[in-house]
Amino acid sequence: MDHSTWPGSDRGAAVVFDIDGTLLRPGAFLQRVHMESMATAIERVSGAPAEFRYEGGDLFVNGHDLAGCTDAGTIDLVLRGAGVPAAESPGLRAAVVAAMCDLVTTATEGLDSAHELLPGAADLVAGLRRHGVIVGLSTGNARTVASCKMRATGLSGLAALGGFGDTQDARSDVARGAVGAVRAEAGARGQVLGGTGIVLIGDTTSDVGAALAAGVRCVGVATGASRAHELERAGADLVVPTLEGLRVSDLVELVHAGEAGYLDGAAPSTPRG
Ligand SMILES: [Mg+2]
CATH class of the missing domain: 1.10.150 (DNA polymerase; domain 1)
Known part of the structure; x- marks a missing residue:
């Protein structure tokens, strides 16, 4: 895969997803x-x-x-x-x-639950992968449970990287675990991954708080336990009603906003895609 296709940046980028209420329908x-x-x-x-x-x-x-x-x-x-x-x-x-x-x-075992994914989830993950973005999880699920859910919904590879809830009861520690995992993957790819190059996508104000605590960007999606205005008030950088409305270019913009504001003050070196 071409890892240099994240538009406008030779730095790495990563997106980590919460599972329940974010990728997967609540009550699935x-x-x-x-x-x-x-x-x-x-x-x-x-x-x-x-x-x-x-x-x-x-x-x-x-x-x-x-x-x-x-x-x-x-x-x-x-x-x-x-x-x-x-x-x-x-x-x-x-x-x-x-x-x-x-x-x-x-x-x-053998379950096919792709229909339990929320609208836009599979397309967004596929789109990020096409752009060479590192994708993973920041979930309160135990790792094995997360793997089972991802396998059943056809998103298997997502559970290979991330932060999980086997022993952590603080969501912020889960997010820090996810950050460590995607940084290690970026390192293996020869990329540098700053906090602003990492986006956490979640459905609760706890996800937003965890992203802030871990020093990464946050997209709130109002398909789960928290309403859009609650996610906004909690400090999400961007709030969308569903993942269907979220494009790779929105995430690129978010990462670039972080680069310009926090890293070197420079504009993106190539046009946004
Ligand atoms: Mg959730």
Whole structure:
């Protein structure tokens, strides 16, 4: 693949995606498999009950809103609610994650769920790849769960790089993990990747906060738990109603705005495409 086709920049560029509510419809079968597997795993490992409830784009566990919550954070929340001492939580959580990943792997084997992608998701990923942009994930899902969802929806390669929620309960740490992963990939390609060359795309204000904390650009997409004005108020650089309305050139512009403002004050060296 030609890695020099990101218009106007010989620096690398990367886009990392949240999964649920961003690439995947909220309440999709794949998300339900994920949550049912987590509930089963938590009960099996700790005996604590976990009841997941969907309301429009929102998801709750035992009455707690899970917007922007990672798998590790969700499991900790349930264990804490069941009175599990904090000292026992990390060990139990690791066992829950392992059991959950096995259940999701079995349940999604051979599944074709491309129809559960949100409009524009597959085209945007394909377009970014065509332009040589590094693509990956910044998701609260455990890595294996993310891989299963991406395989089932035909976006397999996306899960190879990114930040995941196996052990991190802070979304900002997930985003930092994603930044580290795409920087390493850029290094392997002989590219330099500044913070403004990295764009995180997510559906919650937690994604926006995580992008800000990790020092990268953020696009909010209003197909999940947060409304457009909430994403704007949280500080997203750009907010779109769906990924259908987002073009590679919008992301190029965002990266260039960052380059001009933060790196060297220079205008893009070639016209924007
Ligand atoms: Mg999400």
